[in-house]
Amino acid sequence: MEPMDKDRRVPDRYEPGEGCLTTAVRLPVRIVVLVLVVPVRLVWDALAALGRAAHRTVLRPLGGGLAWLWRTLVVLPVAWTWRTLVVAPLGWLWRTLVVAPLGWLWRTLAVAPAVWLWRYVLTPVGRGIAWLVRGLGVALVWLGKALFVWPWVALWRYVLAPVGRGIGAVVAWLVRYLVVVPARWLYAHVLTPLGRGIAWLVRGLGTVLATLVRWIVVVPLVALWRHVLVPSGRVLAVVVTVVVREVGAAFGHCWRVAGIISRAVGRFLGTVLRWLFVEPVRWVYRTVLTPLGHGIRDGIWRPVRQALRTARETVRQTRRELRRALFGAPREPQPAAAVPPRREPGAPGTRTLGSSTTALTKD
Template sequence: MDLEKAPPPDGAAPGGCLAAVIRVPVRIFALLVLVPVRLAWDAAAGGGRFLHRRVLLPLGRGLWLLAYGVLVWPFRALWRYGCVPTGRVLARLGHVLFVVPAGWLGHGVFAPLGRWLTRACAGLGRGVWAGLSWTGSGAARLGRYVGGALARSGRAVWSGVSWAGRGVRGGLARCGRTVWGGLAWAGRSVGAGVSWAGRGLGAVVSRAGRAGWTGVSWAARGVWTGVSRVARAGWAGLSWAGRGLGAALAWAGRGVGAGVSWAGRVAWAGVSWAGRGMGAGLSWVGRAVGAGCAAVGRFVWAGCAAVGRTVWAGASWAGRTVWAGVSWAGRTVWAGVAWAGRTVWAGVAWAGRGLLAAGSFLVRWLVLVPALALWRWLLSPLGRGLVLLCREAADAVALGWRLAGRVSNAAGRLLVRLLRWTFVEPVRWAWSRVLTPMGHFVRDEVWRPARRVARETLAAARHTVRLAVATARRTVRQTRAELRAAVFGGPPAVTPAPSREPEAPVARTLGSSKTALTKD
């Protein structure tokens, strides 16, 4: 006696008696429903294959050939037999009408004309170069004269500027010594003496600056007047020379520019030297003023620092006292607030734990337990039953489809055999046993003799017609010759000329013999 439940055999479907009860009716129903569907599906598939192979493919090929013949072939023929020959003719015509005349024109007209123009331009260039070289030599001599005059004028200007610079330097030196003495005396009296010395220094510097500026402006006006006069003279000469040719004017202008630039550099050197002397004097005065101001600033800074340290000490003591009071008050307030917060938090936490416990109890017995019971005793069995039903339905549909396929194949083979026994075999037997011997008999005994007689009859008639036509042609030709001879006279008789070629020997026969015994 087996006390344990035996496991199901391998390959057995799970589900037990319920699955077996559901499986058989579902498979029977699926088979009854799917057999007509499978038969209709196989018939439609066979009809579709036949339609595709016997109708659609030939129709598509015919439409393709029609489209090719209507749309493609005419354009290809037009291109091959129309456009290409026309293009070749046009290319040949263009070559003959344009390329050949253009080549002849280039070789016969433009090339000799270009060579002649090259020679003419070369001769003209040589003549122009000779004229320019002669004009350049004259302009060079004129430039040397103008350069000498500008050099002499520049030396005179340099001497005037150097004398003016020496005077300005001496005046600035004396002014600087006087200012230094005034500043030393002003330094011994700090207050009003500094202001008085500043006013005196400003007056002296302004007077010295006006004197220096007057001298520099006078020297500059003299330099500008001399340069302008020299430039006007040079410009008059260069304008006279420029009326001859522009190139000579440019060359002379470069010489004049060199002289003027040299004079300008000399004048700028004098002015820069005077400016450097003036700058040295002013910098020395500025250093002295800066030293006095620095001493005054240091004294004022020491006083301000002492006052600031005293004020900072008082402010720091007052701040420390205020900070100590504020910090003590803040610690007292913080302690009270912290105690109140801990008390409130303890109450809120106790209330929250109670509410959480009550909510969890209610959720468990009102939601979770009913939901678990519903899932365990209703939804899960129902779901397993639905899954089993769906699986059995799918298996039944698959099995029914396979069985319907077998039934469809058997029905198709039966129909093919019936068609073969009822139509194909009788037709084949009639063709091979009746129609083929009858056709051979008709071909051998009727068709071939009739065709031979018809061919001989046609050949005889054709020969007779040809002979009649030849006879008629000969008769017409003889009649035309007789008429021509009767109207215009017959042609002279032509005697053939004797031939010098040896005659061909006559063939020997039984009646002709060339021997001595049988010769006649």
């Protein structure tokens, strides 16, 4: 178990000048936390070491072997069988026996008649129906305007609008002189003075009530908050802060101390196991098994291998001699004679391009 950097660090020392409350809380908290943390840290380090050893020596090789067996014995054969014996033949049969005939039937019996019907029947009929509907719509729009729009427009423009403008003028004059003018006089000479008096009265009552609330409620509450609650809260905050800080520091300090103890215990147990098991096994391997293995290799295995090699060569030589005695020596391959290429017929007395002899200089 390798020590970590954070376990190597020495616990931080506290700054001088701390209060008596911190000193009184620190020692009991550290003692209690150390008693509680040391067994937990020992168990935790032992389980972590055991888990790492099991993962390194058992789980990882076992998982790799199972994965290789699954891939070799199941995945690769199934994939090869599926691709070679199932997918390729079925795909070829599907394309040849189903897709190609169905595609030809669909193009011949459905697509071509539908295209001809759309192009030479439905398109001209649709264009004629569209022209007829367009003309009928224009006629209906003109007839609707003549029957429903133009009479009402003329009635509104020449009858209802002038009458409405006259009635509106009369109603506006009546509303102005019967409602607006009396309401303006009432607001200016009655409601405004009355509202000013009410506002002055309300302002005075508000000032009195605000003064009473301030001296009866606000000032006592501020004094209570400033001189009682704030000092009490500060004292309580200091106490809680000190306790929480000391508990946290005690846990960290005790966890590091427990790590040191755990490493010491682990080193002691490792040393004991090494001297009780590893060193005797290493001594037996080095002083007994290694010379014995060298002796077996040099005295038994190497002569046996040499004898087997000699026997194998003897058997090969004997088999070669028996074959030669029964069937004769194998025929040696004859090298083919090099024949120069002939460019012209080799008739005597003729001039050749590959020779310097001509008809004038030959013997």
